Amino acid sequence: xxxxxxxxxxxxxxxxxxxxxxxxxxxxxxxxxxxxxxxxxxxxxxxxxxxxxxxxxxxxxxxxxxxxxxxxxxxxxxxxxxxxxxxxxxxxxxxxxxxxxxxxxxxxxxxxxxxxxxxxxxxxxxxxxxxxxxxxxxxxxxxxxxxxxxxxxxxxxxxxxxxxxxxxxxxxxxxxxxxxxxxxxxxxxxxxxx
Ligand SMILES: Cc1cc2nc3c(=O)[nH]c(=O)nc-3n(C[C@H](O)[C@H](O)[C@H](O)COP(=O)(O)O)c2cc1C
Numbered sequence: 001x002x003x004x005x006x007x008x009x010x011x012x013x014x015x016x017x018x019x020x021x022x023x024x025x026x027x028x029x030x031x032x033x034x035x036x037x038x039x040x041x042x043x044x045x046x047x048x049x050x051x052x053x054x055x056x057x058x059x060x061x062x063x064x065x066x067x068x069x070x071x072x073x074x075x076x077x078x079x080x081x082x083x084x085x086x087x088x089x090x091x092x093x094x095x096x097x098x099x100x101x102x103x104x105x106x107x108x109x110x111x112x113x114x115x116x117x118x119x120x121x122x123x124x125x126x127x128x129x130x131x132x133x134x135x136x137x138x139x140x141x142x143x144x145x146x147x148x149x150x151x152x153x154x155x156x157x158x159x160x161x162x163x164x165x166x167x168x169x170x171x172x173x174x175x176x177x178x179x180x181x182x183x184x185x186x187x188x189x190x191x192x193x194x
Pocket of ligand 1: 011017018019020021083084085086087088089130131132133171
């Protein structure tokens with residue numbers, strides 16, 4: 001079955017040598033080969049202001065760049081976010097985009113938001129995180145802290161889930177063969193649209 005997939009390449013660095021871009025490309029090409037429709041958002045190419053006040057969050061219309069990302073989210077049945085781990089979490093610029101997108105009235109009702117009240121219900125997700133440390137260290141010693149926060153405090157809160165995860169660790173140590181192996185796995189996930 002064909003899915004509508006929105007893919008956020010959440011690497012702030014436009015340098016094409018960044019592995020995160022190759023991961024996003026692999027997912028997108030797999031998905032297209034699998035017959036899915038894909039819309040891509042490249043954080044590194046987006047210009048938007050950092051949100052600075054509750055007033056702006058609640059009262060202002062989002063900037064056009066952000067409104068376009070919101071439209072791609074509404075269109076999607078499945079959301080994929082690829083990001084590197086920076087200081088134990090998603091890069092600040094990606095968090096800034098999520099704050100811009102997930103506003104009251106768009107992501108949850110204005111007033112008293114509840115855990116079941118997310119307005120983006122009916123969408124599933126996958127988060128792919130690349131990191132310098134081995135993935136098992138992130139899982140066992142750091143308890144996947146930032147991933148849990150992204151899945152539960154952000155995505156589940158706005159109604160998106162279940163969210164699957166892929167952790168690619170030891171990114172600087174796995175060599176070209178290890179990286180190729182991961183890109184193949186990611187391509188296969190894309191082909192299945194999961
Ligand atoms: C600013 C910065 C902070 C980083 N912080 C962490 C970290 O907290 N834990 C970790 O395992 N790796 C950390 N890394 C390593 C990156 O996660 C790793 O270089 C990246 O996932 C590699 O993918 P890329 O080629 O797409 O950048 C950091 C890298 C940078 C540039």
